[in-house]
Amino acid sequence: MKTNDFNYELPEELIAQHPLEERTSSRLLVLDKTYKKINHGKFVDILEHMNPGDGIVLNDSRVLPARLFGNRPGKEESLEVLLLKRTEKNIWECLVRPGKKMKAGGKIEFGEGILKGTVLKIGEDGTRFIDFTFKGIFEEILDKLGEMPLPPYITEKLEDGERYQTVYSKNPGSAAAPTAGLHFDNELLGRIQEKGIEIVYLTLHVGLGTFRPVKVEDINDHIMHSEYYQLSEEAAETINRIKQTGGKIISVGTTSTRTLETIADENGIVSGGSGWTDIFIYPGYRFKLVDGLITNFHLPESTLMMLVSAFASKDLIMEAYQEAINNRYRFFSFGDSMFIK
Incomplete structure (x- = not known):
């Protein structure tokens, strides 16, 4: 599979330069990979796509002024x-x-x-x-x-550095934000819990290698960067219980996804622990644990494009991205969101 298979043309004006005033007001593209359907809404509608007994997994890493x-x-x-x-x-x-x-x-x-x-x-x-x-x-x-290490495609000044942090960020160590989590505020998190959906936290310190375009022609030749992760025993027990009782594990972001898929055994069982992961997920990968994925729109030819293409299929992701472009979605770190279910 070639790197340019994951390329697409994005109008420059669709690259979000600043966060919206309200985190949850971003748009939400819902991609049903089973029925191959696309729907549009607001991020706050995410509650409609989760059921009591499900679990949502968030990365609580905090960006360093690096x-x-x-x-x-x-x-x-x-x-x-x-x-x-x-x-x-x-x-x-x-x-x-x-x-x-x-x-x-x-x-x-x-x-x-x-x-x-x-x-x-x-x-x-x-x-x-x-x-x-x-x-x-x-x-x-x-x-x-130090200063906040905003990605190079963001050229406007960020007035409030906390807007490049998730509201639940706790453990400093990332060189870039786990941006899928930027859409949540404390009120929405409270409503998620009130619905009977469990919130689970893990830590993966994001490196800039996550966002770099792949530079080799054949993706099999790409050498993945490594990132530090940590999952508590309590969090692991919660995840296992959710799966055993028929709930779905909804991962917020590619960083949470890479951590869960690194830790899970072939039966989808996880254990607490810490270490370094260099897992490279691209089409052909069989997911062991993650059932749903909340994610932003990613850079062309990046490992993140390859990961979401593995989760939904490359053709379906390309169709969804073109739909987002046609509907003038905002892209990348401060952009809109997609839920793949």
């Missing part, structure tokens, strides 16, 4: 460092721009020396592994010096 600007000691030229993932206590895999300025052994300072870094090595894909030194708590320093 974009830092610094300079080499004695140099005025600014360097941009984007934290991707923590590999050891104070060592992070990072993107550096311009990268050619930072070779192995290179030094960089941020905030007049409040935070310092040394490049330990350069990864095969050009990322830098930087060992940071500082006094105090790293997360507090990031809050002071």
Whole structure:
């Protein structure tokens, strides 16, 4: 299967540049993969597509203010460092721009020396592994010096950084938001519980590799990035009980989906635990656990397009995307939503 099989033409004006004033007011395209039907509504209508006894699984990872600007000691030229993932206590895999300025052994300072870094090595894909030194708590320093790492297709300034966080975000560590969850507010979550639908949380720290277009011609040659996940024993017991009693597991976002499908055994049973996943889901994959998927509209030729195409079928996803374009849906991180059932 070729990467360009997952390409489509998107008018630039449909790329959402800012979040809507009310999270739940985004539009919702409902794709019934069994009957191959498409319906349109508002995201708040999601309740109509879930039943008592079902479970909805949310990723509670919180986006770090992971974009830092610094300079080499004695140099005025600014360097941009984007934290991707923590590999050891104070060592992070990072993107550096311009990268050619930072070779192995290179030094960089941020905030007049409040935070310092040394490049330990350069990864095969050009990322830098930087060992940071500082006094105090790293997360507090990031809050002071860092900026929210919005995707490059968002060119307008975000006035409120919390709008790039889900209302239930708790565990810092992501380089990008699990955007399918941006449509929920606390009121809707309360109504979901009142209907008898269980809410389950897991953590997967999102790396930017999730959103990068696949650069190989044949998708079988693509090397997937790895991301850290965690699922509690209590959450695992809840998921198993829902399935055993006939409920459906509705995954919010591709990040929750990748975590669930990583942890589930061949019988769809999950156990609590943590680790790193590099699962690559594309057409031909047999889903072991997830019954429904709430997701945004994704970049062409991305692994996320391949995942949703595996869940529904490529032809059906392409039809749904063209329907969304024809109906002027808003795309990508701050865009509208799709529910595949």
